Amino acid sequence: MELFSKTKAIKLRGHNDKYLASDDDKQTIRQSRTRASRKTIWVVEPVEQNPKAIRLRNCHGRYLSASDLPFLLGVTGNRVIQDPPDKSSDWMVQWEPVREGFQVKLRSWCGTFLRANGGTPPWRNSVTHDEPHSSTTGKWILWDIEAVNLEPGTALADVAENRISSTEFNSNMDFFRNAKVVRLRSHNKKYLFADEDEESVTQSRNGSSENARWSVEFVKYSDSIIRLKSCYGKYLMASNQPFLLGMTGLKVLQTRPERLNSSLEWEPIKERSLVKLKTRYGNFLRGNGGVPPWRNSVTHDVPHRTATQEWILWDVDVVEIEIQSSVHKTLAHPEPEPDPDSSLELSSTSSSVSFESANPSRSESKNSGALNSPPKSEGRRIFYQIADDEGEDEDSERHSLNFNGKGVEELSRKLEEVTGIEDVIVCTRSPLNGKLYPLRLQLPPNNTTLKVVLVSKSSKLGIEFEKEGLI
Incomplete structure (x- = not known):
């Protein structure tokens, strides 16, 4: 449910990059490529009787409903329709979000899932609720969530006023709480490095370089997902390009896309004093070892051997912090000795946070208050x-x-x-x-x-x- 806890309205994007949309006939639900349309906006409403469930209300004031009407006679899959406001207490308009990586499945009252169909007409652009029976249609029930900012005074904004929100952080985000810039150090003591070609991502021992620093961005709709931006202003992306043909492992790149998408999103998962970064595909950011071309390369993959389990674990060094805000909580820790790796940095491994200063005597003079002598x-x-x-x-x-x-x-x-x-x-x-x-x-x-x-x-x-x- 945390995917829905930080935003009042959302858009749902299916596997084929089309959005869940409500037609003007106030009955039909379909898929649309028109992202900017108000028909693709859904207000999220909690269900008091069932804390696990939500209702989705459209621009017509109607609810997304899993009907018991067949989409086609003799074929599996029932219609998804718009139901009027007086049906708000019905089980048919309640959906239970089921998290799967960076995406979500919406389970209906009868155990089926909201499905964005593909193929030829009449299936093309249709929406049903069903259970996928093949690996091909398994992705059809997965949805990406995009947060929507509603303009005050609009009908949808008024509907959304009663939403319940939460600002608590996921425990896996402890490594990045208050972080503005970080360095990521792999199992072989090398840093995640943005190459000068402004596209490749590798590993390097040069932790003092700007190329080893990654700016942290928090994703609006979730408190458990981040984006990382290189010194060139490009995002760390989990691409679908194979690193080597015939081998597992996909390329990790720097990119500046026209619009932000889930390939730029990483879910931190805490493991002991280290962190794993999970992609929307269920893979993990991996710092490879071994002989060339694997040496110093970075991919996203699922390790299948015991020897490579450590390759997806990263140390997080916080280099720069954000000033305390209403969302990010300040971490209070004692100030240890300065570290020479940078002139003014914040360093963190595991749950410890420390300030680093290249000139301790200057800090001491500031703290002396009334004593003006150096x-x-x-x-x-x-x-x-x-x-x-x-x-x-x-x-x-x-x-x-x-x-x-x-x-x-x-x-x-x-x-x-x-x-x-x-x-x-x-x-x-x-x-x-x-x-x-x-x-x-x-x-x-x-x-x-x-x-x-x-x-x-x-x-x-x-x-x-x-x-x-x-x-």
């Missing part, structure tokens, strides 16, 4: 991780320390004392290609935090650095 500097904050023999650091724990010096050699000695590791190479990861390079000469100014990776000189990567003359 706080005493304790040096820069250094964040460090220890790389393995191959130079990978993503799985290692991040530590931090205060450092007052300016030179790399001095920092190296300090880190050797703290870690107990001899002959370390202090490296930084390039934002361009994600590779590690040794730091040389002086460090950046003291007013910036610094993230470094420690590599042992005796490691495989350390030996490569020495051969290339980098140390």
